[in-house]
Amino acid sequence: MQQPLFILSEGSQRTRGQAAQDSNIRAGKAVANAVRTTLGPRGMDKMLVDSSGTVVITNDGATILEEMDIEHPAAQMIVEVAQTQEEEVGDGTTTAAVLTGELLAQAEDLLDADLHPTVIVEGYHEGARLAQEAIDAMVLDIDLDDEILVQVAESSMTGKGTGDVTADALAKLVVDAVRHVADGEKINRDHIRLLTRTGASSSATELVEGVVIDKERANDNMPKSVEDATVAVLDMKLEVRKGESKAEYNITSVDQLNAAIAAEDTELRGYAKTLSEAGVDVVFCSKKIDDRVAGYLADAGILAFKNVKSSDAKALARATGAKRLGSLSDIDKSDFGHVDNVHVEKYGDDELTFIEGGDAAKSVTLFLRGGTEHVVDELERAMEDAVDVVIAALNKGGVVPGAGCTEIAISDHIRSEAAGITGRKQLAVEAFADAIDALPRTLAENTGMDPIDAIVDLRAMFDKEGRAGIIAHGQKGEVADPVEYGIIDPAAVKREAVESATEAATMIVRIDDVIAAE
Numbered sequence: 001m002q003q004p005l006f007i008l009s010e011g012s013q014r015t016r017g018q019a020a021q022d023s024n025i026r027a028g029k030a031v032a033n034a035v036r037t038t039l040g041p042r043g044m045d046k047m048l049v050d051s052s053g054t055v056v057i058t059n060d061g062a063t064i065l066e067e068m069d070i071e072h073p074a075a076q077m078i079v080e081v082a083q084t085q086e087e088e089v090g091d092g093t094t095t096a097a098v099l100t101g102e103l104l105a106q107a108e109d110l111l112d113a114d115l116h117p118t119v120i121v122e123g124y125h126e127g128a129r130l131a132q133e134a135i136d137a138m139v140l141d142i143d144l145d146d147e148i149l150v151q152v153a154e155s156s157m158t159g160k161g162t163g164d165v166t167a168d169a170l171a172k173l174v175v176d177a178v179r180h181v182a183d184g185e186k187i188n189r190d191h192i193r194l195l196t197r198t199g200a201s202s203s204a205t206e207l208v209e210g211v212v213i214d215k216e217r218a219n220d221n222m223p224k225s226v227e228d229a230t231v232a233v234l235d236m237k238l239e240v241r242k243g244e245s246k247a248e249y250n251i252t253s254v255d256q257l258n259a260a261i262a263a264e265d266t267e268l269r270g271y272a273k274t275l276s277e278a279g280v281d282v283v284f285c286s287k288k289i290d291d292r293v294a295g296y297l298a299d300a301g302i303l304a305f306k307n308v309k310s311s312d313a314k315a316l317a318r319a320t321g322a323k324r325l326g327s328l329s330d331i332d333k334s335d336f337g338h339v340d341n342v343h344v345e346k347y348g349d350d351e352l353t354f355i356e357g358g359d360a361a362k363s364v365t366l367f368l369r370g371g372t373e374h375v376v377d378e379l380e381r382a383m384e385d386a387v388d389v390v391i392a393a394l395n396k397g398g399v400v401p402g403a404g405c406t407e408i409a410i411s412d413h414i415r416s417e418a419a420g421i422t423g424r425k426q427l428a429v430e431a432f433a434d435a436i437d438a439l440p441r442t443l444a445e446n447t448g449m450d451p452i453d454a455i456v457d458l459r460a461m462f463d464k465e466g467r468a469g470i471i472a473h474g475q476k477g478e479v480a481d482p483v484e485y486g487i488i489d490p491a492a493v494k495r496e497a498v499e500s501a502t503e504a505a506t507m508i509v510r511i512d513d514v515i516a517a518e
Contacts, residue, residue, distance in 0.1 A: 031065065031097065041472040077507065106432070134410040150172055174390055190315070207367070218289050225341070237287045278331055316337075400491045404439060408468065411437050449470065
């Protein structure tokens with residue numbers, strides 16, 4: 001008899017065939033169902049509590065999936081779908097996750113009907129191609145003026161805790177921020193920063209033409225405001241230099257001690273003298289500033305900030321036109337930046353520093369306010385998404401009707417084209433259309449409408465008028481033209497959701513063997 005041959009380590013687990021497919025598909029569907037109820041303007045929030053007791057309350061799909069700490073490898077792919085959606089276009093994370101789950105649910109039925117996974121994959125890719133055609137056909141032939149962009153931003157923020165009253169005002173701030181940093185057709189996303197602070201309602205949110213950093217003065221005797229300021233950004237320590245090698249010095253007299261102290265003091269005073277003589281008014285240092293140096297800078301009337309975060313230092317250098325200096329030797333006026341005003345304001349127990357005007361006006365900061373930390377955190381996520389979708393609308397192919405209208409157009413187009421596809425692949429293409437239908441159906445459910453009646457009414461109005469969507473109007477919502485209600489989404493959000501969901505679903509469907517180490 002042949003001896004058994006072991007090729008896997010002891011304790012490894014192996015799942016094959018249908019059991020592996022069922023496990024992966026169930027995991028993917030479970031993750032998608034976890035975020036389904038957050039979709040749309042009437043979507044609900046999730047409260048997530050980690051092992052340390054930290055609470056996150058959010059409506060954002062990517063944040064929910066990230067905070068859930070998912071371990072199942074197939075389910076983790078859906079988390080990656082949401083992350084990719086967030087990175088590429090900034091919104092549509094819940095849509096992408098729900099669509100992935102629906103594609104997997106449809107694939108499960110097809111597998112039970114004995115369709116080969118490869119046929120399903122081919123059909124899904126064909127469905128995705130047809131979906132892209134439908135999205136292109138739905139792009140609105142309109143100028144992307146400020147009014148349209150405000151509608152895009154407001155559609156993105158709806159249902160994310162911003163409130164119906166303030167959503168319009170916040171959307172206008174987002175569009176103003178994007179327009180301010182636009183350089184021709186080029187928009188640098190890094191020039192738009194967000195900073196949050198509790199202590200006021202979200203309606204107190206404002207747009208600052210410049211940079212705001214969460215830093216206090218290095219010395220209380222420094223000025224709180226400087227007009228027409230020359231700015232230096234330093235990447236060095238303003239303290240007594242230390243040798244690289246360890247050395248000991250023996251001091252045998254008071255004169256030697258006084259000389260050492262005087263030399264040290266001269267070095268520290270030299271930093272302040274060099275900056276003062278160079279005409280610097282404000283110093284942002286990413287490293288430590290010795291308290292004595294801070295005192296000498298205050299005596300020279302220089303406003304200084306120490307331990308500035310690297311990201312803030314980078315933003316300040318970019319915004320003010322200053323170079324990040326690693327040494328004060330051979331400095332030149334061209335190394336410094338210029339701003340109209342630097343001033344420190346107190347919010348509660350903290351100080352915030354505003355750098356405005358001049359070169360800094362090329363960057364803007366959305367200064368977000370809210371009553372609690374949970375409120376401002378969710379507001380920050382909503383505003384981040386709104387900024388991203390406005391930029392996506394301008395840079396990546398225009399806008400399409402929202403509220404499920406584009407999804408109905410996609411499913412109709414796929415079904416009309418599926419009739420011309422021969423073989424079993426046709427079943428997979430039609431299943432792709434059924435998965436797309438789940439998005440407006442979920443919108444209807446979350447809005448309080450009967451999902452079957454809503455889909456029937458959607459198709460009837462779409463066939464008759466060419467546009468129809470689920471509008472959260474009144475107690476249970478209604479079917480109407482989303483463009484008339486200003487519900488507009490970037491086409492890039494739809495394209496990315498279809499593409500990433502299809503890729504993730506087809507990858508999971510093709511897996512028939514799972515080998516897990518101990």
